[in-house]
Amino acid sequence: MPSEPAILCEPPMTITVASSDYTTTTQTPYSELVAKYTTQGPRYTSYPSALQFKQEFTDTNYRQHLDKAGNYAAPLSIYVHIPFCRWLCYYCGCNKIVTKNPNATRQYLDHLAIEIELLSKHICAPRKVSQLHFGGGTPTYLDDAELTELIHLLASHFNFEDSQQREYSIEIDPRTVDDRRLALLRGLGFNRLSFGIQDTDPQVQKAINRVQRTEQIFQLVDAARALRFNSISFNLIYGLPLQSCETLDRSLDDIIALQPDRISLYNYAHLPEHFPPQRAIERHTLPISDEKLAMILLANKRLSEAGYIYIGMDHFVRPTDELARCQKEGRLQRNFQGYSTRLAPDVLGIGVSAISSIGNCYAQNNKDLASYYQKLDAGQLPIDKGLVKTPEDELRAYVIMELACNLGVSAHAFLMKFKHSFWEKFADLLPTLREMQQDGLITISADGIVVSDVGRLMLRNVCMVFDQYLHNGTHSYSKTV
Numbered sequence: 001m002p003s004e005p006a007i008l009c010e011p012p013m014t015i016t017v018a019s020s021d022y023t024t025t026t027q028t029p030y031s032e033l034v035a036k037y038t039t040q041g042p043r044y045t046s047y048p049s050a051l052q053f054k055q056e057f058t059d060t061n062y063r064q065h066l067d068k069a070g071n072y073a074a075p076l077s078i079y080v081h082i083p084f085c086r087w088l089c090y091y092c093g094c095n096k097i098v099t100k101n102p103n104a105t106r107q108y109l110d111h112l113a114i115e116i117e118l119l120s121k122h123i124c125a126p127r128k129v130s131q132l133h134f135g136g137g138t139p140t141y142l143d144d145a146e147l148t149e150l151i152h153l154l155a156s157h158f159n160f161e162d163s164q165q166r167e168y169s170i171e172i173d174p175r176t177v178d179d180r181r182l183a184l185l186r187g188l189g190f191n192r193l194s195f196g197i198q199d200t201d202p203q204v205q206k207a208i209n210r211v212q213r214t215e216q217i218f219q220l221v222d223a224a225r226a227l228r229f230n231s232i233s234f235n236l237i238y239g240l241p242l243q244s245c246e247t248l249d250r251s252l253d254d255i256i257a258l259q260p261d262r263i264s265l266y267n268y269a270h271l272p273e274h275f276p277p278q279r280a281i282e283r284h285t286l287p288i289s290d291e292k293l294a295m296i297l298l299a300n301k302r303l304s305e306a307g308y309i310y311i312g313m314d315h316f317v318r319p320t321d322e323l324a325r326c327q328k329e330g331r332l333q334r335n336f337q338g339y340s341t342r343l344a345p346d347v348l349g350i351g352v353s354a355i356s357s358i359g360n361c362y363a364q365n366n367k368d369l370a371s372y373y374q375k376l377d378a379g380q381l382p383i384d385k386g387l388v389k390t391p392e393d394e395l396r397a398y399v400i401m402e403l404a405c406n407l408g409v410s411a412h413a414f415l416m417k418f419k420h421s422f423w424e425k426f427a428d429l430l431p432t433l434r435e436m437q438q439d440g441l442i443t444i445s446a447d448g449i450v451v452s453d454v455g456r457l458m459l460r461n462v463c464m465v466f467d468q469y470l471h472n473g474t475h476s477y478s479k480t481v
């Protein structure tokens, strides 16, 4: 904003304070910042977030957008949702179906086949699929024959990229695979694995009803490396029942010894009124907020000492990982699977509850199997809701994604892209941004905004400043810190 350069360009104070392990750019202790900025907010896997999707957006609207974007030459990303799980994890807040019914998967695969056939008619044949992700639920709930069938189905309808650069990943529940199954997945073309670990402590595992032996995880990771999977990710959670700094410290010993390329460390949100499986967790077994704060500090310290870089929004990566390189080069992006390299601009979601991002629209499939099946049986795409981004949404999405991925936004790049002065456009946000600057989360200048190391830990709060849709409350979102 040209009228404010003197204040905006003010250099930040660099004073080492906070917990002994943390450096902030202010006098404010880290624990006070956490108390101040802990709220609920979107994870910004899209902007606007899925809560803004509207049911007025139908199958017909989606087909029009598919036809428009389907002709692009740019590569495509495909997400396939497999909703089934064999066992119920008590912390679960996902859209899943816990069943041991052997017929459930047959019916589901038959409907995926209809959906794939319908979608493929709108996607121009040469468009390469550079990214593929199987998520759930538990994708490895499918048996070998079913996984093979699904991959063949996709490969016969879409143009699979065959270079080494492609990123084909699958979420793994370690209880459902062995070395032989990993070899099958590699043979089917997957080159990335994402393991649901959560915690390696036996008592914590028992309390969340997800018991998986650590020796087995070591064996699977060894097998994955021998099979030359390009990348291994772990999902961990802190704030689980019976977890403490001591148990987490021991679990981190295991995790660091296993050396995954990427680690997602999520904050457990206990919301039994929204997620019925969580009723099985007794509240008194959960760590209190101070313990959770100590846990995240501990995890940050241990992982950074082990060489991991915190790229923001719960994600740690090794410095050699593609995501770290992309962040350095400004090529990181966020989509419904979290952070990703910018290989493909559009995501085609397939399966119950899957979300697509095509051109300037988002579309979400029905979340319940009955409606999903019914629409496909009637020859319709199973769209429940969606939205078309307005020019204002596009502009704010750009700023939020720049902050979330590249830890800053350039006023010049914004001007070049939108032909609008960044600081004139967002003049009303200056008081909030200045306060964040005083707290050491960001530096603001005529050149734009840069997120500090401490600001990375509160990245969602920084992004939320630019979110136009939070006036109706944030109670449906998870905690930001």
Ligand code: SF4
Residues within 6 Å of the ligand: 084, 085, 087, 088, 089, 091, 092, 093, 094, 095, 096, 136, 137, 138, 173, 196
């Ligand atoms: S946490 Fe994952 S594996 Fe466990 S019940 Fe939920 S979706 Fe299934």
